[in-house]
Amino acid sequence: MSFLNGILNRLTSQSHSVDVLSNKPHANHGVKIGYAKINGEKIEIKTTQWDNIYQLGNCGKFTLSAEVIAHRSSDGEMLIGHHYLESLSRMYQEWKNDNLQLMRGISSNHFSWNGIVLDEKVVSEGTNEFPGATMGGSASCWVPTSIASDEHALQTSTSIALGNHNSTMYECINAAHPQENVLLGMVLTFHAGENKSLPVHFLNAGEILLKGPVEKKHFEISHLVISKPSDPTGFQALSYSGESWDKDLMPAALYDPNDTYADSGKEMTRDWMAKSAVKVSSLINPMDKITSADL
Template sequence: MKAVGACLCEKEVFRIGRHIMFSALNKALSSFTHRVGMSNQEAAGSGGRPIGHMSLNGAAVEVKSTQWPNVYQLGDSGRLTFSADLVSHRAANGEMLLSHDNAEGLARMYGEWQEDRLTLMRGISSNHFSWDGIVMNGLAASEGSDDFPGATMGGSGSRWLPTSMGSSDGALMTSSGIAIGNHNQTMRAAMSASQPQDNVLLGMVLRFDAGANQNLAVHFLNPGEILVKGPVENQDFAISHLVVSDVSNPAGFGAMRYEGTAWDADLMPAALYDPSGKHGETGRQVTQDWMDRSAAKMNELQQRRLLWRDVD
């Protein structure tokens, strides 16, 4: 057990050292990665021939083919696409019809896109595989590299990132709920009434601002899942909230507004990924140590006025 504990602690020290190193390197690399990222986004969905139209927000919008099978482009922008499977009927005049929910969601997304005010959110748990890339490199990425805007669950290999639409309290709560997922029992105990621990860093909520004059390529998969082409560099996303344990909240957690940045060592490397508890007592001790340090860091950020709870 001691050998395993030493191994885990050495890994933790290594991750912290790597965090500091990458934070310094990122400042030199940020301008280069931004140029690469813009090229990647601009290449998304170059567009093709007109294949029909649909009515969105009272206006006829042209629909075109794309470089991808079963994916259609909305309007003239190759950076705004949707799944062809959503089309429920094609009229003789070329008009494409969707179900009520899909049509309503797509119309909302298209309207906000046209007005450069499309807000997308993504919840990330503090033990998520992408956490270190975000806080060390300022890079939001998926596990895959395939350039196809498809479903991201089940090992699809897609480079596109799942998000949800909206910046309302409900949308924030949904993203916050996703951000607390996959933690082990030790971490989840901080949210319980029997063993509460305040200000443990459970996750974060990323905010992506998209629109006709923005950089991001966006794909409407369904009303509950909007995809953003990744990887996304730090110039094109922000950490809007940190999700922390909150003993005063009946849910056991809450989202705190964050005004720092992810790439200047303000945040910690990822927590131990051990949802099944396979590391036993050693995993529990490593997790508890991480929790204690994260709570101290959250208190520090509050004192620096970089983190606070919204007041209703």
């Protein structure tokens, strides 16, 4: 009981706020510490193996960060912070209904690109199982996404898919150097729910984590982000339903955001751009048959 009392003492501190504690794992998990009201329903909140990560409900596949809890009342109710309540409530309802969809934009030079296109698997930076922020070399196994039902979710994921390309790649979306159908990135759509096996974590309203690696049965490539100089943005998201990812799409482009490879990098990038445009054009217009000379 000393562990549980310690958790409850922290939740009922004089400031009535929840401390965000260390990510040190411990064995005392699955202990009920309160409840939250979400969409009018009382949902148990339990400990996990991590001090600052809580389990929502009983199945163990939906967790949230301690910072989401703003206050704990004397009867055990743990109030969700108002900045998180709408997103968390909507996400939880979709998850309960087994129709939670999440999106992630991936640039065509991203480290995970080949794993997706060639191995049909989404991997993150490492193997650390703590569901925390995934940027900045965290070595986390969790994959960052956003809720697909968020307003402008597709536009946001499309913009993220532009990634850290080099200056040569970005030329294709410039009206001064127009080049149609260059493959700049992709948008992945993931599927999760109470009766599905993919663990989800509510980090904050803008970042939902999925425990990786994520297998193909849980996601698809729903859109290709391609150059379109005639569009005001210079790019567009093209709906995609293909299954032969390794045939339809190119392996990853050169990662050279700072143009370190100079002229050789430009040459490699331009060659890749031309080949990717041929492949994308054939997907848009299937009658445009690709020949070996094109690739």
